[in-house]
Amino acid sequence: MEHVNPLTGFRVDGRRPNEMRQLRGEVGVVSRADGSALFEMGNTRVIAAVYGPREIQNRSQQVNLKEALVRCEYRMAEFSTGDRRRKPKGDRRSTEISLVIRQTMEASILTHLMPHSQIDIFVQVLQADGGTRSACINAATLALADAGIPMKDIVTSCSAGYLCSTPLLDLNYIEDSAGGPDVTVGILAKMDKVTLLQMDAKLPMDTFETVMELATEGCKAIATYIREVLLENTKQLECQRG
Amino acid sequence: MLQSKSFVKKTKQGRVVKVVREHYLRDDIPCGAASCSSCDAAARRLNADAAAILVIDTNVVLHQIDLLENPAIEDVVVLSVVLDEVKNKNLSVYNRLKALCTNTARRFFVFTNEHHRDTYIKEMAGESPNDRNDRAIRVAARWYQSHLGASARVLLVTNDRDNKRKATEEGLNAETVESYVRSLAQPGLLDLVVVPTSGDVTMEDVEDLRPSKRKVIYIEHKPMSEITSGLRCGIYHQGKLRVNRYNPFEAYVGSESIGDEIIIRGRSNMNRAFDGDIVSVELLPQDQWHETKSFIADDDEDDNEGDVRLAPDSADDAPRNTNSTQSTVASVSSRPVGRVVGIIKRNWNSYCGSLEPMPMPAGSGGVAHALFVSKDRRIPKIRIQTRQLGNLLNKRIVVAVDSWDVMSRYPSGHYVRTIGDIGDKETETEVVLIENDINTRPFSTQVLACLPSLPWTLSPEDLANPNRQDLRQVRVFSVDPPGCRDIDDALHCTPLPNGNFEVGVHIADVTNFVHPGTPLDEEASQRATSVYLVGQRIDMLPKPLTEDVCSLRADTARLAFSVIWEMTPDAHIIATRYTKSVIQSCAAMSYVEAQARMDDSRMVDPLTVDLRNLNSLAKIMRHRRCERGALTLASAEVKFEIDSETHDPLDIGIYQIREANQMIEEFMLAANISVAEKILQHYPLCSLLRRHPSPTKEMLEPLLRTASSVGLNLDASSSKALAESLDNAKRDDPYFNKLIRILATRCMTQAVYFCSGDMSLSEYYHYGLASALYTHFTSPIRRYADVIVHRLLAAALDIAKLPPIFQDGPQLTGIADNLNYRHRNAQMASRASVELHTLIYFRTRPVDTEARIVKIKANGFIVFVPKFGIEGPIYLTSKGDKGGDWVVDEVNQKVTKPGANISYAVLQSVMIHMEVVEPQPHRPKLQLTLI
Numbered sequence A: 001m002e003h004v005n006p007l008t009g010f011r012v013d014g015r016r017p018n019e020m021r022q023l024r025g026e027v028g029v030v031s032r033a034d035g036s037a038l039f040e041m042g043n044t045r046v047i048a049a050v051y052g053p054r055e056i057q058n059r060s061q062q063v064n065l066k067e068a069l070v071r072c073e074y075r076m077a078e079f080s081t082g083d084r085r086r087k088p089k090g091d092r093r094s095t096e097i098s099l100v101i102r103q104t105m106e107a108s109i110l111t112h113l114m115p116h117s118q119i120d121i122f123v124q125v126l127q128a129d130g131g132t133r134s135a136c137i138n139a140a141t142l143a144l145a146d147a148g149i150p151m152k153d154i155v156t157s158c159s160a161g162y163l164c165s166t167p168l169l170d171l172n173y174i175e176d177s178a179g180g181p182d183v184t185v186g187i188l189a190k191m192d193k194v195t196l197l198q199m200d201a202k203l204p205m206d207t208f209e210t211v212m213e214l215a216t217e218g219c220k221a222i223a224t225y226i227r228e229v230l231l232e233n234t235k236q237l238e239c240q241r242g
Numbered sequence B: 001m002l003q004s005k006s007f008v009k010k011t012k013q014g015r016v017v018k019v020v021r022e023h024y025l026r027d028d029i030p031c032g033a034a035s036c037s038s039c040d041a042a043a044r045r046l047n048a049d050a051a052a053i054l055v056i057d058t059n060v061v062l063h064q065i066d067l068l069e070n071p072a073i074e075d076v077v078v079l080s081v082v083l084d085e086v087k088n089k090n091l092s093v094y095n096r097l098k099a100l101c102t103n104t105a106r107r108f109f110v111f112t113n114e115h116h117r118d119t120y121i122k123e124m125a126g127e128s129p130n131d132r133n134d135r136a137i138r139v140a141a142r143w144y145q146s147h148l149g150a151s152a153r154v155l156l157v158t159n160d161r162d163n164k165r166k167a168t169e170e171g172l173n174a175e176t177v178e179s180y181v182r183s184l185a186q187p188g189l190l191d192l193v194v195v196p197t198s199g200d201v202t203m204e205d206v207e208d209l210r211p212s213k214r215k216v217i218y219i220e221h222k223p224m225s226e227i228t229s230g231l232r233c234g235i236y237h238q239g240k241l242r243v244n245r246y247n248p249f250e251a252y253v254g255s256e257s258i259g260d261e262i263i264i265r266g267r268s269n270m271n272r273a274f275d276g277d278i279v280s281v282e283l284l285p286q287d288q289w290h291e292t293k294s295f296i297a298d299d300d301e302d303d304n305e306g307d308v309r310l311a312p313d314s315a316d317d318a319p320r321n322t323n324s325t326q327s328t329v330a331s332v333s334s335r336p337v338g339r340v341v342g343i344i345k346r347n348w349n350s351y352c353g354s355l356e357p358m359p360m361p362a363g364s365g366g367v368a369h370a371l372f373v374s375k376d377r378r379i380p381k382i383r384i385q386t387r388q389l390g391n392l393l394n395k396r397i398v399v400a401v402d403s404w405d406v407m408s409r410y411p412s413g414h415y416v417r418t419i420g421d422i423g424d425k426e427t428e429t430e431v432v433l434i435e436n437d438i439n440t441r442p443f444s445t446q447v448l449a450c451l452p453s454l455p456w457t458l459s460p461e462d463l464a465n466p467n468r469q470d471l472r473q474v475r476v477f478s479v480d481p482p483g484c485r486d487i488d489d490a491l492h493c494t495p496l497p498n499g500n501f502e503v504g505v506h507i508a509d510v511t512n513f514v515h516p517g518t519p520l521d522e523e524a525s526q527r528a529t530s531v532y533l534v535g536q537r538i539d540m541l542p543k544p545l546t547e548d549v550c551s552l553r554a555d556t557a558r559l560a561f562s563v564i565w566e567m568t569p570d571a572h573i574i575a576t577r578y579t580k581s582v583i584q585s586c587a588a589m590s591y592v593e594a595q596a597r598m599d600d601s602r603m604v605d606p607l608t609v610d611l612r613n614l615n616s617l618a619k620i621m622r623h624r625r626c627e628r629g630a631l632t633l634a635s636a637e638v639k640f641e642i643d644s645e646t647h648d649p650l651d652i653g654i655y656q657i658r659e660a661n662q663m664i665e666e667f668m669l670a671a672n673i674s675v676a677e678k679i680l681q682h683y684p685l686c687s688l689l690r691r692h693p694s695p696t697k698e699m700l701e702p703l704l705r706t707a708s709s710v711g712l713n714l715d716a717s718s719s720k721a722l723a724e725s726l727d728n729a730k731r732d733d734p735y736f737n738k739l740i741r742i743l744a745t746r747c748m749t750q751a752v753y754f755c756s757g758d759m760s761l762s763e764y765y766h767y768g769l770a771s772a773l774y775t776h777f778t779s780p781i782r783r784y785a786d787v788i789v790h791r792l793l794a795a796a797l798d799i800a801k802l803p804p805i806f807q808d809g810p811q812l813t814g815i816a817d818n819l820n821y822r823h824r825n826a827q828m829a830s831r832a833s834v835e836l837h838t839l840i841y842f843r844t845r846p847v848d849t850e851a852r853i854v855k856i857k858a859n860g861f862i863v864f865v866p867k868f869g870i871e872g873p874i875y876l877t878s879k880g881d882k883g884g885d886w887v888v889d890e891v892n893q894k895v896t897k898p899g900a901n902i903s904y905a906v907l908q909s910v911m912i913h914m915e916v917v918e919p920q921p922h923r924p925k926l927q928l929t930l931i
Ligand SMILES: [Zn+2]
Pocket: B030, B031, B032, B033, B036, B037, B038, B039, B147
């Protein structure tokens, strides 16, 4: 399968190899939550809601009272993929992604400022078209910011792959299921620190480096966009309050 | 980078499952015209002063690709919608189009109209995909016209009348292919134009000019929908059609649904299918499965009785075992017989051949209809129209197929180009090369740029490399055929103090110079092998590498990849190591020379002693291998002596195999096996290995039948049993054993390359060598498989990184497939070249010689001529008289004439006369007759 047209260099959906899908972010989509956001990367659409910081509900869960407890629950809507299969709740993949999101967000949240408290992040995939993990992290960042939870830096994530001997940014579902490597990177944007790195294939070292570099570039671009969204949102709030 | 703000997002809706795909439209796609100042200048391909910028539709590409390849056609815009449609419809045309678009010498530009903001269109309600695509092409053409304005004339080229009319209505310039080509005023070009078979142009049949006599000859193909449903409910069976190389009226379709091959007999049952087409087949009622007697010449009017040809080397070359008739012989069950009802995918190509001799039509100068006969007998005759009949009659030409109508006995096609005069050695050699898809183009400058600077000498860096061992002090030597200039292997054999031997096999370190991913590597990977023709070699790698830098020449320091064993005097391997090395061969000997040294007992110099030690080790290894059950097969390898000035064959004979040959072969086998073990241990999923499938009962059937008819009992239950019974097959006749081995050899298929991840361990087995593992390591100069294996071995030793391609299973399988395809073609080309030279040789030298009967047919028999390695038919009855008064005894493989007391049995020796005759002018052929 030619994922990159050898004659024109365009991908099947019309992007160039180093181009991301259309991004869209919106905060405050769930009014009941303390913070919430919708994040789209092309057809992948994710919603995140944050509750907290609030008092710990189950004390036995807290190991370290000096820091806030971060919990995360990831779910995929049954209608989110082409085949509407009923998936059992808490399957291995969901548990794993929940953990990944939690750890990534924890790296940025200033948990020591909120002792004896807990923060709950709920992430739901409304529509899946590749790169759900990254979209979840980006949505969670927006939602946390919306909730006003103190963070060191903006965490963003993006994936990149390697097909037809070309590094490709932000794989969609078709590209993702082509069997090539898929590198998901999460960074603290300003500090330029990697907080997440996942890959489920073997890749020669130098190829890996270029693919990872591309994914990192993608993360930075997303960070710029998220900053714009937040800025815009703040401006609106300003206007509303006059 | 990303996310240019001008993106507009649209979605395409799928059908069954609602697949939602993003489709980005953009405004930064260049038009490619040099006259345009607003687009990206780097993309400019189309000339500023072009008479017209051509926008072509899909059918023009599909049908007129030969025309497009002609340099007279330039400044063509290939729209992405056209590109996609071509790709879906015909992959080979797509690849040719791709080559045109990437060729910097041509001016073909790909415009991504489907992603351009102004040229993307949505399907309208009620519009068929075809109509939508036609409209997309018109929209793109209109965009070009308005984008380029008055600076260029945009011309839509289409043969679709409806499309042309609509285009004209919309104010576009549109023309048919023919009228455009006419406007170029180059008469030769018109022959390249494919004339549409339907529509207003009436096509007269060559075999019958009277329209009243036109009748339906073939059954109409079933529509695709019916085929699909038929396949699903099991009425039809799908598979690739293979035409019998020796009998074009018989074909086989390997069907997975049946798990067997379906036989298709006769042109009407083949129903216009070509060799290599994917067809759907319907089984005939079982009472029609019986077979007719097999005649040498199967059908009448096509006049291609069995030709004299080179004796086959394997089952892949040999005629199929078709006369397993005998309802009396219970063991042979009747195989399913069917007929083609539809063609799922065409494998139409262009073919080499010549026009059937015909008188020049009156009033020459006009269009003549002629029949083209392909050299490949599997291809039916092809009707063509030409305006230059006189020029083409006695030439070898290339013709492409365009269509095949139910009313026409033969397909129609068009002339592509002339190769040269029939019978001319250069022309016929080129035909052989084209037929076997062999790339003879000189290496491109990009490829040559990858070569090391010459003269190459050993550098201090090479010596300082910790992974490279300096073995220049070791007494290394090579043994090859006389005159060999691309020496890729050398050996050494040093006695050790403990009584053992250190034996080294040193192979040219080609991968030190051919790096993965370079143009040089790509080219070698495509060529896959050097091709050896009589008196000519087509190299896989450029000459400076093959004959100089990599060749392990005597007295010159060269880089090598070495396998070094410690062996006991009874040839047991105690230890194996692998290393890159530097060697300096002390002697490049020919087989004859090495043999003479070993045989001359007066010679006791160290080199000769090494040779003798190696030879005694080799003999033990060989013996042990045969005990394991390796087959000693035999084939008649023909060797020509070529006049060094005229390059005509002077003498012809069978290649002599000496002990020295076998000695070298033995160590190469051992090195290949050792390397196979090493790479598989490190890379169980991506090693390139070579396997030789065990022959099936059915494949061995003709051998067993022949043997039993002369009272010989062969046990073919295992390779060991077969090897033993072949050893025991001895008669007073000194040639008997060799003959049986030759017959056994041609029952076997050939060994093939494969990727270790694609097979299970038990399938890795190499039947002929009785080895659990095998690969090719020892000839990297002339085989690409060995280059791959060198890279695997280097990576296994941690000397080099494994190139990324090895991570890509499908691509690796693709490489293995290409290797097999190219190897097969290289062999066929070599054989065809030998056949050609045999013909040239006997043209002036008719001869009487001894021959052996190898197969009995109803109207004669097939003989094998050991001295010249050829085989061909001998007719007992005149043509057309089928069988006559001869009686065939299938069980005893005998043909007798009752009353006359004459009989011929299989394996019997007969005296024959060989002579070149010309039944038709300029169509010489070798004829065998009984004396
Ligand atoms: Zn332009």
